[in-house]
Amino acid sequence: MSEISITLPDGNSRNYPAGVTGMDVAKDISTSLAKKAISCSVNGEHRDLSRVIESDAEFAIHTMQDDAQALELIRHDCAHVMARAVQELWPDVKVTIGPVINNGWYYDFDRAEPFTPEDLATIEKKMREIINKKDMVRTETWDRARAIKFYEDNNEPYKVELVNMIPEGEDLRMYWHGDWQDLCRGPHLVHTAQIPGDSFKLMSVAGAYWRGDSNNAMLQRIYGVAFKNKNDLKAHLHMLEQAALRDHRKLGREMDLFHMQEEAPGQVFWHPNGWRIYTTLQDYMRRKQTAGGYVEVNTPQVVDRKLWEASGHWEKYQENMFIVEVDEDHAREKAVNALKPMNCPCHVQIFNQGLKSYRDLPLRMAEFGSCNRYEPSGALHGIMRVRGFTQDDGHIFCSEDQIEEETKVYIEFLSEIYRDLGFENFRVKFSDRPETRSGSDEVWDKAEQALLSATRAAGIEPEMNPGEGAFYGPKLEFVLTDAIGRDWQCGTHQVDFVLPERLDASYIGQDGAKHRPVMLHRATLGSFERFIGILIESHAGKLPFWLAPRQVVVASIVSDANDYAQKVVDDLRASGVRAETDVRNEKINYKVREHSLAKVPVILAVGMKEVEQGSVSVRRLGQKQTSVDAFETVKLGLAKEAIAPDLA
RNA sequence: GCUGCCGUAGCUCAGGGGUAGAGCACUCCCUUGGUAAGGGAGAGGUCGGAGGUUCAAUUCCUCUCGGCAGCACCA
Numbered sequence: 001m002s003e004i005s006i007t008l009p010d011g012n013s014r015n016y017p018a019g020v021t022g023m024d025v026a027k028d029i030s031t032s033l034a035k036k037a038i039s040c041s042v043n044g045e046h047r048d049l050s051r052v053i054e055s056d057a058e059f060a061i062h063t064m065q066d067d068a069q070a071l072e073l074i075r076h077d078c079a080h081v082m083a084r085a086v087q088e089l090w091p092d093v094k095v096t097i098g099p100v101i102n103n104g105w106y107y108d109f110d111r112a113e114p115f116t117p118e119d120l121a122t123i124e125k126k127m128r129e130i131i132n133k134k135d136m137v138r139t140e141t142w143d144r145a146r147a148i149k150f151y152e153d154n155n156e157p158y159k160v161e162l163v164n165m166i167p168e169g170e171d172l173r174m175y176w177h178g179d180w181q182d183l184c185r186g187p188h189l190v191h192t193a194q195i196p197g198d199s200f201k202l203m204s205v206a207g208a209y210w211r212g213d214s215n216n217a218m219l220q221r222i223y224g225v226a227f228k229n230k231n232d233l234k235a236h237l238h239m240l241e242q243a244a245l246r247d248h249r250k251l252g253r254e255m256d257l258f259h260m261q262e263e264a265p266g267q268v269f270w271h272p273n274g275w276r277i278y279t280t281l282q283d284y285m286r287r288k289q290t291a292g293g294y295v296e297v298n299t300p301q302v303v304d305r306k307l308w309e310a311s312g313h314w315e316k317y318q319e320n321m322f323i324v325e326v327d328e329d330h331a332r333e334k335a336v337n338a339l340k341p342m343n344c345p346c347h348v349q350i351f352n353q354g355l356k357s358y359r360d361l362p363l364r365m366a367e368f369g370s371c372n373r374y375e376p377s378g379a380l381h382g383i384m385r386v387r388g389f390t391q392d393d394g395h396i397f398c399s400e401d402q403i404e405e406e407t408k409v410y411i412e413f414l415s416e417i418y419r420d421l422g423f424e425n426f427r428v429k430f431s432d433r434p435e436t437r438s439g440s441d442e443v444w445d446k447a448e449q450a451l452l453s454a455t456r457a458a459g460i461e462p463e464m465n466p467g468e469g470a471f472y473g474p475k476l477e478f479v480l481t482d483a484i485g486r487d488w489q490c491g492t493h494q495v496d497f498v499l500p501e502r503l504d505a506s507y508i509g510q511d512g513a514k515h516r517p518v519m520l521h522r523a524t525l526g527s528f529e530r531f532i533g534i535l536i537e538s539h540a541g542k543l544p545f546w547l548a549p550r551q552v553v554v555a556s557i558v559s560d561a562n563d564y565a566q567k568v569v570d571d572l573r574a575s576g577v578r579a580e581t582d583v584r585n586e587k588i589n590y591k592v593r594e595h596s597l598a599k600v601p602v603i604l605a606v607g608m609k610e611v612e613q614g615s616v617s618v619r620r621l622g623q624k625q626t627s628v629d630a631f632e633t634v635k636l637g638l639a640k641e642a643i644a645p646d647l648a
Numbered sequence: 649g650c651u652g653c654c655g656u657a658g659c660u661c662a663g664g665g666g667u668a669g670a671g672c673a674c675u676c677c678c679u680u681g682g683u684a685a686g687g688g689a690g691a692g693g694u695c696g697g698a699g700g701u702u703c704a705a706u707u708c709c710u711c712u713c714g715g716c717a718g719c720a721c722c723a
Contacts, residue, residue: 106718114651114652114653115652116652116653117653204652204717204718205651205652205653205717205718206651206652206653206717206718206719207650207651207652207717207718207719207720208650208651208718208719208720209650209651209719209720212719212720213720214649214650214719214720214721218650218651218719219651219719220651220652221651221718221719223717249716253659254659260715261714262696262713262714262715265713265714265715312723313723316723317723319721320721320722320723341723342723344723373722375721375722376649376650376720376721376722377649377714378649378650378651378718378719378720378721379649379720379721379722380715381716385722470723471723472723475723489722494723496723521723555683556680557680557681557682557683558680558681558682559680560680585680586681586685586686587679587680587681587682587683587685587686588681588682588683589681589682589683589684589685589686590681590684590685591683591684592683592684593683593685594684594685595684596683596684597684603683605682605683607681607682608682609682617682617683619683624683624684625683626682626683
């Protein structure tokens, strides 16, 4: 047997016979290390300690101190232990897959009966029993035929399918946690008792399609979270509770911003407070767009199907469109229309009016375009995913040569706006060509390169989203995150080669001939609805002063100060501050509590002292201390604070 | 759209085969109080909708609408 050289992280090497296991090496280094060891890295690959090492390698032992590895193993072993628990409790349940995800894991099961919350408690208990058995984790490499036979004999059809999906020639690894066995890539812990029994929790059960395909059977997915210790678990559960308090649906009600109701699912009834946020944001965007060289337009809501047929929406998007058929009694001629789900075809209609010259390009056309999409009922979510919404939409008509420059300009435009709105960090996803697409590979090459280099020129390294582009062109997505960590696409920037062709847009080039423009679809906020939802959640309702619907409440302490309170409010309003009085027959404690809960940024309390000296007592949201200052000074300060960041 | 769960007063929720309850909010009265709930009284509900079972349904069953979580979708 030949010798191999194992190089440890401290740079020292040791020689071992080929076929030594990670655990052998750990024991050789020290017995106490071997006891603590949970896994190892071999040439950077995370592996089981029980796996043999065949050739020279860079080698490191991992213990519970190594967070990344420890958490991956704990969560992965939890998945296996949970699947084992489920099959011990209900032997007829079929197992499928169970990967590690953020904060935990899930495992998908096929079972006729639904899992109940009580079942989750039972499973958790069973998991703790299994952990306490301290079963060693064993692994073997099998060939396909043996694995298929095994799973066929055990009536595990999903596993058979999984084995068949694994490419020919790749090792099949089998893991045992005690008697229970699963096909798995690994790695795993040394024994199950390395899972901290008090640091995991089963969270929920929900449906999930087998292999993520809605044509397949619906399985039951159990989600769990797991950490290294009880405190981390508690901290995580606490974080979830805090996040729930930031939910825009809850805050929207509490702050009286909007409501939704059964008669208009997926559509927003904006209340005065919410609409003030909306219009403030819209005014801001209009100024930014004007400054950014856009011309603003407005286009029809209800458009004949002929246009949608021409644009391709009728064929590709009809399921998501509200179709409007006009009754013959009411119309001279029966017409089939659709509410516009997007603004782009209408914008091309405007572009197509009159003859365009290359000198007109790039033409940046913007619309606060109200769209209606018949979104699947299960997709609706508060005001973040709705059926009626308004995009800060825009289409840039340009030549192919201008794509890169226009993209650069746009990323700068968007970054400035996101910064103003408090989003210093946002993620950019880049989606390239999908399998079914229009346009030649040469054009795609060019467009993808243009987007990528423009993004990198802005100092942003995009996340790759291979094959996820639209059929008509590649795209950039600008992603923000909600209170509980769900990603939402807000901004978008997409290249489109197809629509100008379909709707026959053209311009006269320098050469005097007709050319096809390229369209760049872009939206910065995405939709006002979604963006305001994100804004509410990211600020936990405490919007920056300039966006706050009610900026100041002037609360009287005694009724003799009511007239003064009104005068203060009138003055503030004249200075451009959104102020209201609260002269109700309530104590100041009551008023302070109520307006603080309503997240009003500034409360000005006025009593007889303030009346006499022309002052106000200033209390800022979230601060306990107050200060009494001359009203004129306070007014100037607040008036300045109320100015939008682009005007400041 | 799919799977599961949920739908009782404006809000948060309790209840449960014999036609409903709490706290907060609301209205009125008392109280003029100095920075996160002063006191009292009152009003408020065809228990999401439609069928069915039953002497009797808000409660049990079916369907339907809406919401929530996840999946799928997201031009």
